[in-house]
Amino acid sequence: MRPLLTPEIIHQLPKLYEQEAIADPIVHARFFFPAGSWVWLVTEGANDGDDFLFFGHVVGFESEWGYFTLRELEEVNVAGVLIQRDEMFEACPFSFCSGSDIATDEAEEKEAADKNMNTDPA
Numbered sequence: 001m002r003p004l005l006t007p008e009i010i011h012q013l014p015k016l017y018e019q020e021a022i023a024d025p026i027v028h029a030r031f032f033f034p035a036g037s038w039v040w041l042v043t044e045g046a047n048d049g050d051d052f053l054f055f056g057h058v059v060g061f062e063s064e065w066g067y068f069t070l071r072e073l074e075e076v077n078v079a080g081v082l083i084q085r086d087e088m089f090e091a092c093p094f095s096f097c098s099g100s101d102i103a104t105d106e107a108e109e110k111e112a113a114d115k116n117m118n119t120d121p122a
Contacts, residue, residue, distance in 0.1 A: 002085065002087065003085075004031060004070060004073055004074060004083065004084075004085045005029075005052055005070050005085075009028060009029050009042075010045070010052075012028055012091065013028045013029070013042065013044065013045045014026075014028075014043070014044045014045075015044060015045075015046050016044050016045065016046045016053065016055055017044065018044060019043050019044055024093045024094050024095050025043040025044075025093070025094050026043065026091055026092065026093055026094075027041045027042065027043055027056065027057075027089075027091065027092060027093070027094050027097050028042055028043065028091045029041075029042040029085060029086075029089065030042070030085070030086040030089040030097070031073055031083050031084065031085055031086070032083065032084060032086060033076065033078075033081070033083050033084075034081060034084060035078060035079075035081040037059070037060075038058075038059065038060040038083075039058070039059045039060075040054070040056055040057075040058050040059075040068060040073065040083075041056045041057040041058075041059075041094065041097055042054050042055075042056040043055055043056045043057070043094070044056070048069065051069045051070055051071045052069065052070040053067060053068075053069055053070075054067065054068050054069065054070070055067050056068070057094065
């Protein structure tokens, strides 16, 4: 199995907070759990002692922005199934992360919410 974090990813990945003011940050890596629907979209990261701290968008029980570590990802082992890196993923703005369907799902949720707000109950 290939490593989750490569020297190439470390080199291209912005440091923590470098994309903080960007409305549509660039996602540089995508991790996923093949036996479930969990996805981690990495936008920033930095060494953190003997670990590596990521910041990005996580879709699991919730869909939210947050911090996670390389060690946390590497420790997941459910009956031999491990988290993997999407090796075909190419860096792109968060809103265009094809393959994750997150931008599409969030746009559809917003559209549905807008329709519900504009519905006349009469």
